[in-house]
Amino acid sequence: MPQDRDIAIDVQGAVKRYGTFTALKTISLSIRDNEFFTLLGPSGCGKTTLLRMIAGFEDVTEGAIYLYGDEIDTLPPHKRPVNTVFQNYALFPHMSVLDNVGFGLEMLGKSKAEARARAGEVLEMVQLSQFAARKPSQLSGGQQQRVALARALAPRPKVLLLDEPLSALDLKLRKAMQVELKHLQRETGITFIFVTHDQEEALTMSDRIAVMSAGELQQLGEAREIYEHPRNVFVADFIGDTNLMEVTVDAVSNGRAQCHLGGGHRLTCDAVDGIGPGAKVHMSLRPERLFLSADPVADESLKGRVREMIYIGTDIATIVDLDGGPQFTVRSSNSSRGNARIFEPGTEVAVNMEQGAARLLID
Amino acid sequence: MAGGGATGGTVQSETYREARTLLLLPAWVTLGLLTLAPLMIMLVYSFLTKEFRGGVIWEFSLDAYDQFFFDRGLFGDEPPKIEWTYIGIFWRSIWQAGAATILSLLIGFPTAYFIATRPEGQRAFWVFLVTIPYWVNLLIRTVSMKFLLRDEGPLNDGLIGLGVIAEPLGIVNTNLAVQLGLFYSYLPFMVLPIYAAVERYNFALSEAASDLYAPRWAVLRRIVIPSVKPGIIAGCILVFVPSLGSFLAPDLLGGAKTFMIGSLIEEQFKGNAGNWPFGAAASMILLTMVLILLLVSARQSRKEAV
Numbered sequence: 001m002p003q004d005r006d007i008a009i010d011v012q013g014a015v016k017r018y019g020t021f022t023a024l025k026t027i028s029l030s031i032r033d034n035e036f037f038t039l040l041g042p043s044g045c046g047k048t049t050l051l052r053m054i055a056g057f058e059d060v061t062e063g064a065i066y067l068y069g070d071e072i073d074t075l076p077p078h079k080r081p082v083n084t085v086f087q088n089y090a091l092f093p094h095m096s097v098l099d100n101v102g103f104g105l106e107m108l109g110k111s112k113a114e115a116r117a118r119a120g121e122v123l124e125m126v127q128l129s130q131f132a133a134r135k136p137s138q139l140s141g142g143q144q145q146r147v148a149l150a151r152a153l154a155p156r157p158k159v160l161l162l163d164e165p166l167s168a169l170d171l172k173l174r175k176a177m178q179v180e181l182k183h184l185q186r187e188t189g190i191t192f193i194f195v196t197h198d199q200e201e202a203l204t205m206s207d208r209i210a211v212m213s214a215g216e217l218q219q220l221g222e223a224r225e226i227y228e229h230p231r232n233v234f235v236a237d238f239i240g241d242t243n244l245m246e247v248t249v250d251a252v253s254n255g256r257a258q259c260h261l262g263g264g265h266r267l268t269c270d271a272v273d274g275i276g277p278g279a280k281v282h283m284s285l286r287p288e289r290l291f292l293s294a295d296p297v298a299d300e301s302l303k304g305r306v307r308e309m310i311y312i313g314t315d316i317a318t319i320v321d322l323d324g325g326p327q328f329t330v331r332s333s334n335s336s337r338g339n340a341r342i343f344e345p346g347t348e349v350a351v352n353m354e355q356g357a358a359r360l361l362i363d
Numbered sequence: 364m365a366g367g368g369a370t371g372g373t374v375q376s377e378t379y380r381e382a383r384t385l386l387l388l389p390a391w392v393t394l395g396l397l398t399l400a401p402l403m404i405m406l407v408y409s410f411l412t413k414e415f416r417g418g419v420i421w422e423f424s425l426d427a428y429d430q431f432f433f434d435r436g437l438f439g440d441e442p443p444k445i446e447w448t449y450i451g452i453f454w455r456s457i458w459q460a461g462a463a464t465i466l467s468l469l470i471g472f473p474t475a476y477f478i479a480t481r482p483e484g485q486r487a488f489w490v491f492l493v494t495i496p497y498w499v500n501l502l503i504r505t506v507s508m509k510f511l512l513r514d515e516g517p518l519n520d521g522l523i524g525l526g527v528i529a530e531p532l533g534i535v536n537t538n539l540a541v542q543l544g545l546f547y548s549y550l551p552f553m554v555l556p557i558y559a560a561v562e563r564y565n566f567a568l569s570e571a572a573s574d575l576y577a578p579r580w581a582v583l584r585r586i587v588i589p590s591v592k593p594g595i596i597a598g599c600i601l602v603f604v605p606s607l608g609s610f611l612a613p614d615l616l617g618g619a620k621t622f623m624i625g626s627l628i629e630e631q632f633k634g635n636a637g638n639w640p641f642g643a644a645a646s647m648i649l650l651t652m653v654l655i656l657l658l659v660s661a662r663q664s665r666k667e668a669v
Contacts, residue, residue: 090571103572
């Protein structure tokens with residue numbers, strides 16, 4: 001099969017089975033050259049397995065993996081021009097930081113002096129030059145993380161694999177590293193494949209995201225696309241907060257679907273291929289795309305009563321019981337310009353939605 | 364220390380100190396009675412005069428050390444001359460024990476690595492298998508080794524039967540036989556500490572190394588071995604030290620040419636022919652050598668840890 005050389009990693013029908021357990025069910029995806037690509041999913045979804053298959057630590061039961069057009073799935077890890085940043089860094093404890101970073105180059109046959117020179121360069125890039133002579137155990141977690149990054153970047157891999165590299169860091173450091181990683185990717189021009197279970201991290205950093213669950217690819221697309229146009233219930237639920245409602249489709253016309261939910265509330269939204277009249281499906285309504293008012297502002301406003309208000313800081317979340325049924329969370333920005341009108345619990349309110357706030361989902 | 368302690372010295376810490384002294388007493392008594400006292404007795408005996416039918420006369424003498432190192436005494440009329448016999452025996456012992464240690468390491472390391480990489484539930488079973496032979500008395504095991512190795516034994520019969528050799532190898536009474544005997548006597552002391560070290564080893568490091576283009580042998584040499592080095596050193600000491608003073612294997616498997624320091628010491632205390640001060644002196648020399656060895660290796664590993 002002819003391979004596209006602009007595709008950094010091409011996974012074609014990769015399957016991973018451990019005995020009778022299938023960890024990965026026929027995954028196919030293409031990761032473009034110079035892309036920050038994220039594999040996102042809950043633990044056990046197969047994202048790390050897929051990464052380890054690309055690195056060479058796991059065999060591919062079926063299917064093939066190509067790196068810039070060359071099949072690599074039969075090569076041992078040390079013959080694949082990709083490098084990994086491990087979750088717990090896996091720094092060599094008996095070597096200095098400099099020797100850790102130079103190890104890959106030494107193994108590629110570079111002289112010790114050459115390896116050290118390049119290692120020094122990369123350490124400078126991650127601002128760790130002054131720690132070159134230290135042992136990894138003498139560094140903080142954040143510093144160790146950067147050494148791991150430098151070590152994987154030093155041999156100039158064609159693709160850098162990152163296995164939840166930020167999960168051991170505290171929130172502040174993690175946010176700083178997210179920005180730094182993104183910069184490094186732009187600077188080096190190396191394709192990054194990033195594994196995480198943190199949807200916010202994925203949205204912040206990625207050019208494209210593959211959402212995985214139960215060994216299957218659920219959706220692949222840019223951050224905005226995945227957040228605003230989730231394809232199915234899993235993606236809508238996993239990415240961000242949402243109001244998931246069971247609805248029945250009454251009619252479909254002119255690309256719009258008329259639906260009703262429990263309690264007889266009616267609303268219309270964009271029709272989705274494959275969901276016709278009579279279908280009982282789920283609908284996703286993002287809380288920040290809803291707003292409250294004392295009186296209904298449109299025909300489709302849903303009437304209810306405020307149950308609870310939660311002060312979050314940047315936002316205020318209001319939980320509303322709709323008449324005769326479902327519960328909604330509405331989120332509004334906590335600013336003077338924002339729409340945060342405060343409704344005390346027990347007040348009658350109308351829940352209104354912005355254009356395109358409601359989305360029908362395949363199960 | 365004393366000055367710093369005095370400023371913070373409260374009633375509570377006084378009681379604590381007393382309690383600690385009391386609690387440490389059993390340890391000090393054990394150490395004193397079972398380690399220091401016998402050593403002192405041996406040291407004293409090595410400087411006494413020998414009694415002909417065993418035992419000692421309580422008179423200070425340097426004869427034992429003199430006999431060990433010099434042919435013509437230090438205190439005679441003629442200039443002293445070094446006696447090579449015992450130093451030779453000593454040297455051979457070091458060599459034999461060293462060879463047995465290397466043999467144990469070559470077999471013991473892969474064995475320990477194999478056990479430590481089994482699924483967790485199976486490891487105890489493999490360790491159990493390694494230790495089973497050691498429930499049998501050392502003497503019986505060494506004699507059995509002789510039966511295995513002798514010219515009419517299963518090893519030679521097997522190799523001749525397979526057509527590998529035409530004549531028996533004649534292993535018994537050679538240095539090799541003694542080394543094999545020592546190796547078999549102390550192998551678990553090599554396997555167990557290395558196993559403990561490999562079990563603690565973080566195998567993600569091996570993955571990281573192969574990810575960084577290291578072929579298998581480089582992973583082993585550059586990453587695994589340095590990481591488990593404390594276990595290897597412990598294993599080598601635990602095999603080398605008892606091998607050095609061993610007398611069963613050289614007595615049973617070797618001949619006159621393989622005489623080792625352990626046998627020399629044993630002879631000095633056995634029967635009436637013995638020379639207790641000389642045996643004690645040889646033991647002290649052996650002990651000193653071992654101590655120097657341990658100190659050097661301790662210093663070496665401390666230097667590397669920094």
